[in-house]
Amino acid sequence: MKKKFVIAVDGPAASGKSTTAKGLAKKLEYVYIDTGAMYRACGLYALNKNIPLSDLEALKSMLETIDIKIEYSNSGNKIFLNGEDVTNRIREEEITKISSEIAVIGIVRKKMVELQRKMGENGGVILDGRDIGTVVFPNADFKFFMSASVQVRATRRWEELKARGVEISYEEVEKELIWRDKNDSTREISPLRKADDAILIDTSNLSIEEQVEFLYNYIIENMEKK
Ligand code: CDP
Numbered sequence: 377m378k379k380k381f382v383i384a385v386d387g388p389a390a391s392g393k394s395t396t397a398k399g400l401a402k403k404l405e406y407v408y409i410d411t412g413a414m415y416r417a418c419g420l421y422a423l424n425k426n427i428p429l430s431d432l433e434a435l436k437s438m439l440e441t442i443d444i445k446i447e448y449s450n451s452g453n454k455i456f457l458n459g460e461d462v463t464n465r466i467r468e469e470e471i472t473k474i475s476s477e478i479a480v481i482g483i484v485r486k487k488m489v490e491l492q493r494k495m496g497e498n499g500g501v502i503l504d505g506r507d508i509g510t511v512v513f514p515n516a517d518f519k520f521f522m523s524a525s526v527q528v529r530a531t532r533r534w535e536e537l538k539a540r541g542v543e544i545s546y547e548e549v550e551k552e553l554i555w556r557d558k559n560d561s562t563r564e565i566s567p568l569r570k571a572d573d574a575i576l577i578d579t580s581n582l583s584i585e586e587q588v589e590f591l592y593n594y595i596i597e598n599m600e601k602k
Contacts, residue, residue, distance in 0.1 A: 379599060380499030381406075382515075384508035385591075387522035388557045388568060390529040390536075392579040392587055393504040396522065398452075399588035401502045404595070407448050409495050410455075411505035411512070412475065414488050416466035417444050417457045419474035429477055439487045446495070469542070469552070476556045479506075480563040489566075506560055509571035517602050518595055519574035522587070528580045529553060 383406070385397045394410055401408035421442055427434045447454040454463045465471065478484050485507075492512050496503055503512065509519035524532075530550035537544055560568040570576060575594065579587055 379517075379602065380501075381517035381595070381599075381602065382496055382499050382513050383502040383591075383595070384513055384516040384519045384571075384574070385502060385504040385522060386506055386508050386510075386520070386568070386570065386574065387504075388529065388560070389553050390533040391522040391524050392532070392582075392584070393522050395584050396579075396587040396591060397502045397504040399584060400591050402450060403588065403592055404502075407495075407501045408453060409446065409492065409501055409503040410453065411488065411492055411503055411508065413446070413453075413455045413466060414444050414491065415479045415484070416471050416475040417455060417462060418442065418484055418488070419478045420462055420466055420471050421457055422478060423471070423474055429474075429481065432481075432483065435481065436483055439483060442487070444491065467540075469537075469544070472556070473552065476559045479560070480565065482565050485565055506568040507566035509574045510569055511566045514571070518591075518598075519571050520577060520591055520594075521570040521574040522577050522579050524578060524580040526550065526554060526557075 385393050387393045398408050421438060422429060422435065425438060427438055429435070443458045445456040447456065454461055455466065456462065489512050492503060495501065496513060505512070509516055509521070530546065530553050533553060534544070534546045534549040537549065577587065577590060
């Protein structure tokens, strides 16, 4: 792939965005930017510093000192928060919830969007999140919106958690997912929404390979028009 496109992949929790974006990045030799990990790192930082999410002044100072770095590698990106590797810690359930809570705050989003635009400015990137095609890169070359039924998404997340040794019931996972989707799609700033020009993909009956293949073929077939 000679052209360095910006590719946006949005969608609700556990819709297959990140696995697909990772697979596609590998195939295209692009950089994968997990923007959800950045909100997760913000949530973790506020938690570590005991900052209540209602304290905007404290959050503002926190954002001045926050340093989020993604170390790119084929075997999986690592995420560093002020120098510390937090790749695994940010996947814990406690952080999942707080990431969605902190993501409604305007100053937090402003800072993250700024960082994301910088990371993607030279193209050759795939970003996944909730607002990539609508806000971060409204002029992205390719926009995809992935979705799947609540049951399929909750099952995927439950299996992921079980594989990591987390003891949690399916019902709890489903409840958390429904809460987060609602919180993400009803917030005032940059809610989770499909961009009008994004391609909708229902992943309920697709394997990861099929998802990657679909996006890849779509890009190859339409790249001349870009
Ligand atoms: O992997 P999963 O889909 O469960 O979540 P994630 O992509 O890691 O995102 C965690 C949370 O960050 C989401 O629930 C959103 O509240 C927030 N987020 C956002 O607001 N905007 C983005 N571009 C990415 C994530």
